Amino acid sequence: MDTALALVRHGQTDWNLAGRLQxxxxxxxxxxxxxxxxSLGRFLKGRGWDLLLASPLARAQETAALIAEQLGAETGPAVHPLIERSFGPLEGRIMAEVSDLEAAEVQHExxxxxxxxxxxxxxLLQLVQEHxxxxxxxxxxGATMRxxxxxxxGGKQAQGVDNGEVIDIDLERLEEIAADTDPVRL
Incomplete structure (x- = not known):
C-alpha cells in the first residue's frame, strides 16, 4: 500500500459557533x-485510513478518537507541531469584533x-517517513491547515477550512515546498 497523508479539521466547538478565535x-x-x-468517520470507512493522529488540543484529540472508533483505526501520540496558530492577545475574542487597526497593532504577537x-x-515529512x-x-x-x-x-486560497473538512496532501508537493527556502509568498 502506498503512503498517504491527509489533514482533517476538528469538529465544531462552542467557540467556533460564536466566531471566537480559539x-x-x-x-x-x-x-x-x-x-x-x-459522521466523518463513517464517511471515511473503507478508504484504508489506518492511523489517526492529532494536535495535543482536546478538540483535535477527541475528533481523532471518534473518527478512529468508526474506522477501527489505530491512534497515536499527539503531534505537537500541528497545533493551532497562536493568536496571542486575540484568543477568545470574537473575530468580527476585532478591527483591522487592532489586528495590525498586535500583528507582531x-x-x-x-x-x-x-x-x-x-x-509532516517525518511522519510520512516513520509510517x-x-x-x-x-x-x-483551521488556521494551521489553511x-x-x-x-x-502556491498561493492564498479564498475559502477557509470548515470543521470536519479533509485536505489530502500531495506528498511530492509537500517535499517540494519543504525544500523551498521561501514557500510563503502569501
Whole structure:
C-alpha cells in the first residue's frame, strides 16, 4: 500500500459557533462537533485510513478518537507541531469584533505563516517517513491547515477550512515546498 497523508479539521466547538478565535486555548468539542467527527468517520470507512493522529488540543484529540472508533483505526501520540496558530492577545475574542487597526497593532504577537510552516512541514515529512506504507490522517486546526493548504497550492486560497473538512496532501508537493527556502509568498 502506498503512503498517504491527509489533514482533517476538528469538529465544531462552542467557540467556533460564536466566531471566537480559539488559537491554543484548549476548548472541547460541542455535541455538533462530536456528531461531525462520528459522521466523518463513517464517511471515511473503507478508504484504508489506518492511523489517526492529532494536535495535543482536546478538540483535535477527541475528533481523532471518534473518527478512529468508526474506522477501527489505530491512534497515536499527539503531534505537537500541528497545533493551532497562536493568536496571542486575540484568543477568545470574537473575530468580527476585532478591527483591522487592532489586528495590525498586535500583528507582531501572532504566529506568522512562516513560523507555522517551519514547525509543520518537517513534522509532516517525518511522519510520512516513520509510517511508510500507511494511510495517516492528522486532526489539526483551521488556521494551521489553511497555511499548509495555501503553501501547497502556491498561493492564498479564498475559502477557509470548515470543521470536519479533509485536505489530502500531495506528498511530492509537500517535499517540494519543504525544500523551498521561501514557500510563503502569501
Amino acid at each position: 488559537g491554543r486555548t484548549d476548548i472541547e468539542l460541542n455535541d455538533t462537533g462530536r456528531h461531525q467527527a462520528r 501572532l504566529e506568522t505563516h512562516r513560523q507555522i510552516l517551519d514547525r509543520a512541514l518537517p513534522a 511508510e506504507g500507511r494511510r495517516i490522517m492528522i486532526v489539526s486546526h 497555511v499548509i493548504r495555501d503553501a501547497l497550492a
